[in-house]
Amino acid sequence: MTHVLEVDGLSVAAGPAARRVPLVHDVSFRLRAGEALALVGESGSGKSMTALALLGLLPRGVAVTAGSVRLLEPGDRPPLDLVTAGTRTLADVRGRRVAMVFQDPMASLNPSITVGEQIAEVHRRHLGTGRAAAARQAVDLLGAVGIKEPGRRAGDYPHTFSGGMRQRAVIAMALACEPAVLIADEPTTALDVTIQAQILDLLVRMQDDLGMAMLLVTHDLGVVAGTCHRLAVMYAGRLVEEGGVGEVFDDPAHPYTAALLAAAPENAMRGHKPQAIPGTVPAPGEPPPGCAFSSRCAHTRPDPCDTAPVELVRTGARSVRCARSADLHRRGGLRRPAEATP
Structure with a gap:
């Protein structure tokens, strides 16, 4: 299988240059198309910081201090290093080539905009889809991730969705442009076990359908057993x-x-x-x-x-x-x- 993401020597630290506190040290791994890699460990092990560093989403005061994150482009185009990429380039990559699903879906959804509009905006921003066509795509995506009556629910606001439905909506947003890589950071943490199983089954099914690579950040080894091909501890x-x-x-x-x-x-x-x-x-x-x-x-x-x-x-x-x-x-x-x- 072809590599789609190559991480080499990634290091992350917090604080000013003179007093940096290392958080992630010399992490390297590869992701292939269609492969699921789990990143596991206790809280405080550096999993989420590693995942955020891949897309330049580190919190203020935290920065990549060494290493590269190469996104392999289709065709003969040279790989894109996401560590050195500019702000506009990263904005184009996020959601289009690499997408992320976070722990808390409410933090990923705007409470003042309908769910359908937020999903449609991904299509409009990255693919240039017209407003009407993007709205139809949003309804189709909600249906694809298991939302009942997607045409009606697309017009609802996030607070009217249950926790599991909100996570499905966030997954729909992440998959809108059929990214090459999906990063899922503890995507089932706040959900009960039944909904957890449904969300994980959905991720595996969508990954298989789209042939994308997935990095799953989790502390739950039971989740890893049923969803991933490789794991990095x-x-x-x-x-x-x-x-x-x-x-x-x-x-x-x-x-x-x-x-x-x-x-x-x-x-x-x-x-x-x-x-x-x-x-x-x-x-x-x-x-x-x-x-x-x-x-x-x-x-x-x-x-x-x-x-x-x-x-x-x-x-x-x-x-x-x-x-x-x-x-x-x-x-x-x-x-x-x-x-x-x-």
């Missing part, structure tokens, strides 16, 4: 493991990945108590001298875990940032009992 602003979902779930190579899997709430559904990870993620700007996970890791050793920064090592289709990974695998690995599988 983040901890303290760094990638610590990457690989195919099935491979990583069956045979985690990093102790943090194994700990996340053991802590999954799905264990309780099978009658097994989830195993909480002790401690907390290190505060930004205060990394330990060695492995950032060493103070919480059951497998840590003073040497080599605490002596020097650990590099991300790629072996075939897997990557891991653990000084003891090879040793742990020789001793039987970090495989979990079958009942702990999400």
